[in-house]
Amino acid sequence: MSWVTELYDLYDRNAEQAGIITENNPVLLPVYHTTVTAQIEVTLDYQGNFLKAVRIPEEEKSTVIPITDKSSSRTNTPAPNPLCDNLKYLAGDYMQYVPGKDYSKNHAMYLEELEKWVQSPYSHEKVEAIYRYLCQKTLMKDLIEAGVLETGENGKVDLKKKIQNVFQADAFVRFRVETDGLIEGSALEDHSGKYFAECWKDRTLQEQYIRYCRSSQEMKGLSYLSGKYMGISYLHPKKIRNESDGAKLISSNDDDGFTFRGRFRNKEEAFAIGYEDSQKVHNALKWIIRKQGVYYDGMYLVTWESNLQPLPNWQADSDTISAFGRGSDWEEGSVEEEWEKEEAEEEQENEGKDTGDADAARFYRAIRGYERNLDLSSRTMIMALDAATTGRLALMEFKEYSSSRYLESLKNWYHSCEWIHPKKGKKGRYFFKGMVGIRDAAELLYGTEQTEYFSLKGRENMYKEVAKGWIPCILENREVPQDMVNLAVKRASSPVSFESTFLWQRVLALACSLVRQQYLRRYKEEWSMALNENRQEREYLYGRLLALADRIEYRTYDKEEERETNARRYMNAFSQHPYRTWKIIEEKLPPYFSQLRIKERLKYKGMMDSIFERFREGEFENDEPLTGLYLLGFHNQSYALKNSNETNKEEKA
Numbered sequence: 177m178s179w180v181t182e183l184y185d186l187y188d189r190n191a192e193q194a195g196i197i198t199e200n201n202p203v204l205l206p207v208y209h210t211t212v213t214a215q216i217e218v219t220l221d222y223q224g225n226f227l228k229a230v231r232i233p234e235e236e237k238s239t240v241i242p243i244t245d246k247s248s249s250r251t252n253t254p255a256p257n258p259l260c261d262n263l264k265y266l267a268g269d270y271m272q273y274v275p276g277k278d279y280s281k282n283h284a285m286y287l288e289e290l291e292k293w294v295q296s297p298y299s300h301e302k303v304e305a306i307y308r309y310l311c312q313k314t315l316m317k318d319l320i321e322a323g324v325l326e327t328g329e330n331g332k333v334d335l336k337k338k339i340q341n342v343f344q345a346d347a348f349v350r351f352r353v354e355t356d357g358l359i360e361g362s363a364l365e366d367h368s369g370k371y372f373a374e375c376w377k378d379r380t381l382q383e384q385y386i387r388y389c390r391s392s393q394e395m396k397g398l399s400y401l402s403g404k405y406m407g408i409s410y411l412h413p414k415k416i417r418n419e420s421d422g423a424k425l426i427s428s429n430d431d432d433g434f435t436f437r438g439r440f441r442n443k444e445e446a447f448a449i450g451y452e453d454s455q456k457v458h459n460a461l462k463w464i465i466r467k468q469g470v471y472y473d474g475m476y477l478v479t480w481e482s483n484l485q486p487l488p489n490w491q492a493d494s495d496t497i498s499a500f501g502r503g504s505d506w507e508e509g510s511v512e513e514e515w516e517k518e519e520a521e522e523e524q525e526n527e528g529k530d531t532g533d534a535d536a537a538r539f540y541r542a543i544r545g546y547e548r549n550l551d552l553s554s555r556t557m558i559m560a561l562d563a564a565t566t567g568r569l570a571l572m573e574f575k576e577y578s579s580s581r582y583l584e585s586l587k588n589w590y591h592s593c594e595w596i597h598p599k600k601g602k603k604g605r606y607f608f609k610g611m612v613g614i615r616d617a618a619e620l621l622y623g624t625e626q627t628e629y630f631s632l633k634g635r636e637n638m639y640k641e642v643a644k645g646w647i648p649c650i651l652e653n654r655e656v657p658q659d660m661v662n663l664a665v666k667r668a669s670s671p672v673s674f675e676s677t678f679l680w681q682r683v684l685a686l687a688c689s690l691v692r693q694q695y696l697r698r699y700k701e702e703w704s705m706a707l708n709e710n711r712q713e714r715e716y717l718y719g720r721l722l723a724l725a726d727r728i729e730y731r732t733y734d735k736e737e738e739r740e741t742n743a744r745r746y747m748n749a750f751s752q753h754p755y756r757t758w759k760i761i762e763e764k765l766p767p768y769f770s771q772l773r774i775k776e777r778l779k780y781k782g783m784m785d786s787i788f789e790r791f792r793e794g795e796f797e798n799d800e801p802l803t804g805l806y807l808l809g810f811h812n813q814s815y816a817l818k819n820s821n822e823t824n825k826e827e828k829a
Contacts (some may be wrong), residue, residue, distance in 0.1 A: 178574070179559060181456055182557050182815060183464075184511070185455070187204070188484070190460075191204075194204055194242065195369070195382045205463070206379075208243060208389045208455065209243060209382060210241060210243045210248055210453075210689055211239065212238075212241055214239040214348045215231065215237075215348055216229060216231060216232065216348070217231075218315070218329040220306065221305070221353070222305050222354070223305065225309070232339075234340055234650055239260065240259075241350070246290075248701060256290075258289060258385065259290070259306065261326075261349065262349070263285060263316070263346070263489040264282050264346070265285075265286040266283070266315055266349055267316045268313025268314075268315070269313050269317055269636070270315075270316055272284065273331075274332065274345045275332060282593070287310065287311065289308075290307050292333040298384045298388035300381045302351070302353040302381055306351050306375075314329075320333070338745060339651040350375065355371070367389070369381075388402070399449055399453045416569060417465060417476050420735065425458070425569045434626065461501050464478050468775075469513070470491060472636075472639040474563055476560070477491070477639045478559050478561075480556070480557055481556050482555040482557070483551075486549065487546060488542065489613075490558075490585075490586055490651065491613055491615070491643065492613045492614075493599075493608075495608040498610075498794070509737060511560050515746075526657065535608050539610060547580070547582060550579045550580070554578070555577065555578060557575070557576050558647070559571070559573065560647070585650065585651045588653055589651075589653070590610050592696045592697065593689040594610060595685050595688045595691075595705055596782070598685060598766060599682075601741070605678065612685075614643050615639060616682075617642055618632060618638045618643075619632055619803075620683050621638070621643075622663075622665060628676060642660070645660065649693075655693070661687075661691065661694055661804060663684065664804075665691065665751075668680070668684040668686075668766050668807055670747065671740065671744040672748075673743055685810060685811070687807050691804035691805060691807060693809060694804070703805075703808055704812075707720075709790075714791065714795040715805035716805055716806065717787055717796075718806050719809025719810035719812075720809045721758065722743050722809075722810050723743075723760075723817065724783060724787070724813060726770065726785055730774070731772060731776070732768045743761055745821040752802075753801070755797055755798065
C-alpha cells in the first residue's frame with residue numbers, strides 16, 4: 177500500500193494550498209469537499225435576500241463544494257450535499273414548476289441537514305444567509321423571473337431546454353453572498369477568501385465545515401493508514417480521473433457478502449480507513465492527475481517528484497526533453513550560470529561535428545540540470561490507473577524510485593535507443609539524435625497513414641498498450657517486447673506501402689532504435705549510428721548492399737522524380753529471401769550504372785566489391801530471412817552516402 181502512503185504524504189506537504197483557487201491551475205481540495213460542474217449561480221445578500229441569478233459560462237463551471245460521505249457516493253438514494261446541490265434538493269417550490277416525480281423529500285432532507293450546520297457552533301454568515309433564503313421556498317420562482325429558467329406556455333419549466341448540456345430542471349446551483357457595507361481590514365491582504373462573495377472561494381467557510389464534520393462524526397475507530405483514532409468511513413470518493421468519472425479506487429462496503437469471513441471477525445478488522453485519511457489520499461490523487469497526468473484511452477499515467485520539483489517526462493522524446501530542460505521553474509544564480517558555462521564549452525568541443533553529437537550533449541545537459549534541483553532524499557513516483565469496469569478503477573502500475581535512479585534510467589533508455597530520427601516542427605522538418613516518445617511510437621507502430629501523419633482513430637487503445645509495455649523498458653532497463661520490434665521491422669521493410677517518404681523514414685528510424693536497444697539488452701552489443709565498414713554480420717552487410725543499390729538508382733533520377741527505386745520496391749521480399757532477391761535487384765542495376773559518371777561509377781563498384789569481400793564463407797548464399805539488424809546496415813550506409821563530402825561535391829557539380 178505504499179502508493180496510499182505517498183499520496184497521503186503528498187497532501188500533507190501541500191496542505192497549505194488546499195482550497196486555494198487560481199486561474200488555469202487545478203485546486204487541491206480540502207477534506208470533506210469535492211468539485212462539481214455548476215450551471216446556475218445565485219447571488220444573495222447577508223440577510224438572505226435574492227439579488228440576482230445567472231447562467232454560468234462553460235469555462236467557469238467548476239465549483240468546490242462541501243460534501244458528506246453519503247452525498248459523494250449517492251446514486252438513486254437521496255443524499256443531499258450540505259450547501260450547494262441540484263434544484264430538486266434546494267428548491268422548496270420545485271414541484272410547482274416541474275411536473276412528475278415528487279422531490280419534496282429531497283428538499284426536506286436538505287433543509288434538515290443544513291439546519292444542523294447552522295445551529296452548530298461552526299456555522300458561517302454565508303451559510304446562514306443561504307439557509308434563510310431557501311426556507312422561503314422561492315428559488316424556482318426567482319430563477320424564472322430572472323430569466324435563468326425557461327418555461328412553456330403552461331408556466332412550467334421546459335423540460336427539453338438545457339444549460340451547459342444539462343437539462344435545466346436538473347441544474348446544479350452554487351451561491352454568492354454579497355457583503356453589506358465596509359468590513360474592517362484589507363481585502364487585498366486577505367488569503368482566506370472571506371472577502372470573496374463566491375462561497376466556493378471562501379476558505380473560512382471551508383474550515384468551518386471541516387470543524388463541523390469532525391465534531392459530528394459518530395463512527396470512530398483506528399485508521400489503518402495513519403494510525404490515528406478518527407471517524408471511519410467505508411464510502412470512498414469517485415471523480416478521480418475527471419469530474420464525470422464514476423469509478424472508485426477503493427470500495428469496501430461489504431455488508432452482505434462477508435468476504436472477510438475466515439480471516440477476520442468483522443469488516444472493521446479487515447479494512448478501516450479514516451474518512452479524512454481517505455479524503456487526503458483521493459484529493460491528492462485528483463490534484464496530481466489534473467496537474468500533470470497524461471491520458472491514454474481511459475488510462476491515466478501520472479509521474480511526480482516527492483517535493484514536486486520538475487522532472488523530465490519519460491514519455492516524451494529526447495528532443496523535447498532537451499528543449500524543455502530549463503523550464504520556468506529554474507532558479508537564477510550560480511547553478512544556471514554554471515550550466516551556461518558548460519553549454520558553451522561543450523558546444524565549442526562539438527564544433528565541426530555532426531548535429532547528432534550536439535543533440536546528445538544538450539540532452540545530457542538537460543538531465544544534469546534536473547539533477548541539480550533535487551536533494552538526496554528525492555523520490556519519483558509513477559502511477560497508472562485504468563477502469564476495469566464503469567464502477568471500479570484499477571491500479572495498473574505503481575513504481576517508486578529514487579530520483580537519481582529515475583534520471584539514470586532515462587539516460588540508459590535514450591542511450592540504448594539512440595538513433596537519428598526525422599521530425600516535423602513549426603519551422604519544418606529536421607533530424608534529432610535520440611528516441612521518440614510514447615505517442616509517436618504508438619502511431620508509428622500501429623497508425624494508419626494520413627497526409628503527412630499517422631492516425632490511430634478507432635485504435636486509440638494502442639497508446640495505452642505501448643505505454644504499459646514500455647514502462648519496464650524505460651525505467652527498469654528491460655528489453656522492448658519482441659512483437660513490437662517485429663512489427664517495426666516489418667513496417668520499415670515495406671517502403672512502397674507508404675505514400676510519404678518522410679513517414680517511412682520515421683518508421684525506419686524507430687525500427688533501428690528498437691533493434692539497437694534489443695541487441696544492447698540481449699547480447700550486450702552496442703551498434704553505432706555511424707557506418708562501420710569492418711562489421712561482418714550477414715544481415716548488416718546485406719543491408720549495406722541494399723542501401724548502395726538504392727543510392728545508385730536514385731542518383732540517376734531527376735530532382736522532381738518521386739518513383740520508388742527497385743531496392744525499395746523489393747525491400748520486403750529482400751528481407752525474407754535476401755540471396756534470391758539480390759540477384760533480381762543486381763540484374764536491374766547496369767542501366768543505372770551506365771548513366772553515372774565514370775568516377776562515381778567506379779566508386780560505387782568498389783564499395784560493392786568491398787562489401788562482398790566482408791561476407792564470411794557461405795553466408796552470402798544463405799537465403800534465410802534477415803533479422804532487423806539489416807535495417808541498421810541499410811540506414812548506416814544510406815546516411816553515410818547521403819552525407820559524405822564527396823557525394824555532396826559530386827551532386828553540386
